[in-house]
Structures are given as structure tokens and as C-alpha cells.
Amino acid sequence: MKKKLYNKYSLLLLIAVMGIYLSGCKKNDSPYYDYTNTVQTFKGTAVDYLKSKPNTFDSLLLVLDRFPFLKDSLTNQKVTLFAPVNENFAASVKYLNQTRKAEGKAPIYLSTADPLELAFMLSKYIIRGNLTSAAYASTVDGISVTTVASNYPMHVKALQANASGFVGGGATTLEYSDMYGSTIRLNWVTTNTNAINIKTNNATINILTPLHNFGFDEFTYRLDQ
Template sequence: MELVVNHKMKMINIKIKFLQLPIMLLALIGLTFTACKKDSEYYDYENKVKEFNGTVLQYLTAQPANTFDSLLLVINRLPDLKDTLNNQSITFFAPTNASFQAAIKNLNILRKDQGKTPLYLKDCDVKELEILTSRYIIRGSRTTDSYAPFADGILFASVKYAYPMHIQYDKLNASGFVEGGPQSIIYSDPKNNIFEKYWQRSNTNAVNIKAKNGVINVLAPLHDYGFNEFVSRVNQ
């Protein structure tokens, strides 16, 4: 009796395995098709250089509300840099509203703990804003082609104060296609330090936006305006 039961159980297991095979094959085919479809999107990817018929400042002004409002508020307080964005050949790493909001939030958390009144961009010391904002502007109009040959990145002096900033090309990998994804830049403040662990880094969300007098690269929203110096500089 036991032999019969064992034999029946073996037969049931064999049938189950045979039934599972077609299901597994279909799943594998589905995954392969999905992967091929996903990869094909990256194989077809072309990083087109966008062009704007106006200056760098006009580009910022033309963007939707809540994109560069905070940046424009700061720029309007800094006539020399405003002129630079309109008339000089530059590369600009543009921080969005989110970058300023994070900086202001951190500032006012500290000021509250210290029993001080809140500070906002319209109140902050103009000299300190100029020092920090200058670090986002590099002389000369350059696309990612200028940085691609340098595997470890390259230093460029910022406008106004010739502060050294580090730019590193970073072409993202797509599935199944090495260096086949979108182009990106890692923009860093080295803090005048040779040791990279002390650098403040930021990635870009968009690169190679061409204006009449320069190139705009948009920094990721997680970037903290001032490269972690805003609070200490303006908290007077």
C-alpha cells in the first residue's frame, strides 16, 4: 500500500513539474521582451542640445513659476552678476527653488534655536550672497564635450572671485548599454582642499541648454544652495 502511495505522489510531482515548465518559459520570454524594449529606448537615446533664443538670464526668467524664482530674487539684488548673466560668455550651474528652500529652512531652524528672528533671501547680506552665487558661474561657454576627456574632472575658476570649482563629466549607464544613458555633470565645491571627502558635490538634472551667451546646466533639487556655507555665512 505504501509503495502505491509513493508511486502516485511521484507521478503527481512529475505532472506538476511539466505544468510549471510552460509557465516558466512564458515568464522568461516576457522578461526578455521587457528588457529588450527597455534597452531599445536607451539605444535610441540622443542627448539633443536644447537651444534658447535669448540670454542666460532671459532663459531663467522664461521658465515656469516656482522654478528659478528664488535664484532670480538673489540675482536681482546683485547687479554685477545680473549683468554677467546677460552679457558675458559663461557656463551657469543653476540651482532651483528647492535648493534655496532647503538652505533657508536650515538657517531659520538654527536661528529659532538661538532666539533670533527669521531671515529670508531679501534680508540676507548682499556680499555673502554674491560670494556664494558667483560659485555657480564659470567663465566661458562650455558643453559636456569640454569635460568628457577628463576622467577625474577638471577645475575651473568662478567669476568675480576666481574661486576654484570642480566639474566632472558623468554619462549614466543604461541597462545593457554601458555609457548609453543621459549625460550628467558632478559639480563640486572643493573647499580649497585636495581631499575629496571634504568636497561638497551636486549632480545635474539637465545639461547643455544653450543660450545666446552661454550654457545652462540645471542642478538637482537636492542641492543645498551655498554648498553647505549659506547658514554660517548669513547667520549674523
């Protein structure tokens, strides 16, 4: 119940942000490494970078096209994106429609999903400030961050793998968590990154593992109405 009330409040904040923009415009998955980051610096915006990777971010771009205020943040604002890949969306849509089929309901897709609920879930992946992994590595427990659209709190923690002969001397990955308003980690839903610190003109992009379910386990709950 607390989680539902907390997210209801955050959704109301997001609705207010969407209204302002439109009036002015007239549980834990494991790190699975199957993405190679060959570009550490990209000349262009965050959206340009997403477009440069066909078959990886098509679903994310489709959803961004539905929400100009979020797309604008990835084009003109200083932000950090924890980028969900196609597999993240596919898994969530598949489970949603399996549930709806069992209930005798018609399927729902990214192009037809409730815009307020979908925008709220998408906004969780875009946080304020252009931050690299160094910002999170300064503390063992990680840091709290806020989303661009509704100041929704998320949490980032840097993890350094062990290299041969060196404890903590390997590659850095990030844990990205939805805290659901709780300080108790057992209540959080956490995902991991496959690639980090991809710098664009306006943003830092961290790419999520394909094992993550888009929406932090809320996709079916929010859209199966």
C-alpha cells in the same frame, strides 16, 4: 579652519570685484531626476531663459536682482551657469531660520541676507567660459574651473550612465563640486545636475537637482551672524 581662511580670502576678492563694477556703473547629494529638459537651444540670454521658467528659478532671479554685476555676467558675458532651483534655496533658508529660532534670533530671508556673503555664495554657480559637457568628458577625473566674480576654483566631472546592454552608453550628468581649496575629494561638497547643455545666446545652463542645498553647506554658517 583652513576652509574658513580660504573662503575669507575669496570673499575679499569678491568685494573688490563688486567695488569695481559699482564704480563703473553709477557633501554630496544624489541625482534625482524630476526636471525634463525640453529646450536644448533657447533664443535669448541666460537671464531670459530663467525668466521663461516660472516656479523654477524665482529665487535665483530674486537674488540676481540684488547683484547687478552677477546679473550682467548672465546677460552679456560668455559663461556657464549651474542653475539652482527654488527648492535649493528653500531648503537652505528653512534650516538657517530653524537654527536662528533656536537661538532666539529673527529670521533672515533672501531679500534681507547679508549682501557680501550672499553674493559670494551665488558667484560659485557662475563660471568663466561657455562650456558644454564635452569640455568635461575629455578626462576621467573632470576639470577645475573658476568663477566669474573672484576666480574661486570649482570642479566639474562628467558621468555617463549605463544604458541597456552598454556600459557608459546612457545619458550624461555632471557633478559640480566646491573643492574648498583641497585636492582631497572627501573635503569637497558635491551636487549633481538634472539637465545639462541648455544653450542660450551667451551661456550654457546646467540645472541642479532639487536635493542640493544652496551655498554648498555654508548658507547657515555665513548668514547666521
